Amino acid sequence: MSNLEPSVSETSNHTSQLSQANKMRVGILGGSFDPVHFGHVKPCQELAKNFNLASILLMPCKLSPFKSSSHASIQHRLKMLSLIASGSSLLSVDERELWRDTPSYTYHSLRELSDETGGQVTLCWIMGMDALNKFPDWYKSTEIMELCHILVLQRPGYELNCSDQQRAWLEQYLTDDLALLENKTAGHIFVTATEMLDISSSQIRAVIASGKQPRYMMPGAVWNYIQRNHLYTGEEFNDDRLDVK
Numbered sequence: 001m002s003n004l005e006p007s008v009s010e011t012s013n014h015t016s017q018l019s020q021a022n023k024m025r026v027g028i029l030g031g032s033f034d035p036v037h038f039g040h041v042k043p044c045q046e047l048a049k050n051f052n053l054a055s056i057l058l059m060p061c062k063l064s065p066f067k068s069s070s071h072a073s074i075q076h077r078l079k080m081l082s083l084i085a086s087g088s089s090l091l092s093v094d095e096r097e098l099w100r101d102t103p104s105y106t107y108h109s110l111r112e113l114s115d116e117t118g119g120q121v122t123l124c125w126i127m128g129m130d131a132l133n134k135f136p137d138w139y140k141s142t143e144i145m146e147l148c149h150i151l152v153l154q155r156p157g158y159e160l161n162c163s164d165q166q167r168a169w170l171e172q173y174l175t176d177d178l179a180l181l182e183n184k185t186a187g188h189i190f191v192t193a194t195e196m197l198d199i200s201s202s203q204i205r206a207v208i209a210s211g212k213q214p215r216y217m218m219p220g221a222v223w224n225y226i227q228r229n230h231l232y233t234g235e236e237f238n239d240d241r242l243d244v245k
Contacts, residue, residue: 023185025122027056027151028113030097030106032201034070035226036080037218039199041091043153046194047126048090051151051181056126057094058085061104071205072231074098083221107140110147122185123148128196129158132189136166145173149181150189155196208232 029044036058044056058081062074070077078098085091096112097104106125113123125148127135132152135141150173160167173189175181180188199217207214209232215223226232 023120023122024054025052025124027051027053027124027126028059028094028109028148029056029126030059030061030104030109032070033058033060033077033081034072034201035077035204035218035222035231036084037199037201037204037214037222039197039217041084041219043194043196044126045090047151047153047192050192050194051124053090053124056091058091059094059097059109061097062100076229076231080222080225083225084219087221105139107138107144107147110144114147119185124151125149126151126153128153129155129160129191132170132191133158133160133162133166136162136169141169145187145189148186149184152189152191153194153196154192156198205232209234 027044027047029040031040033040040058047053048056060074060077060081062070072080078093078095081093085093094109097109100108110123110125113121117123125144127150129152132150135150138144160170162170170189173187175188175190178190181190204214204217207217208226213223
């Protein structure tokens, strides 16, 4: 694959190609989710439909290797994700990275998931185009490709922008052939036609800090929770005052 344009087949006959799966496919979306918003949820719903994903795990990290800290506590972030998942037959929350004492490395989580499922599930890690640019330098990136496929979301304003060495590494795995995703359980990167919404957690935090409402950026249950617990205002409740209604 010489470019990163989404395959035409994805929007035409991909559903029929992917409907003959021998193994259940599960998507995984990792991140800080600080807070979770429509930019996380809606692309996942589209990917599940287009790639016949049986479920999607939302995997919050305790400490990202790329960030110094989170803004809301583990308990608050987990509760907001639980509010999303509780009303969905597609989404569920995987807490494993929250309780580690070390930074959250994708390889460790995928290794555990692969062992737990006994190789009977095809794992699809979901990332944005911005993350793809850095992916060759992730911890054990080559080993990650032995455990899963990567589904890449288009992100407004982002395209592949990496060194020649990084691009050469990516080219080993990039494909627009859906049959490869179907016939192999791991080892390919597919740039999808699905776009990330132009919403970020940092944008939402800034809106809240300014005294405005980001209601259109996230589900109502999450916004109500943020308001009740005064999150992202500098007046957060302590964890022992957690409002779990």
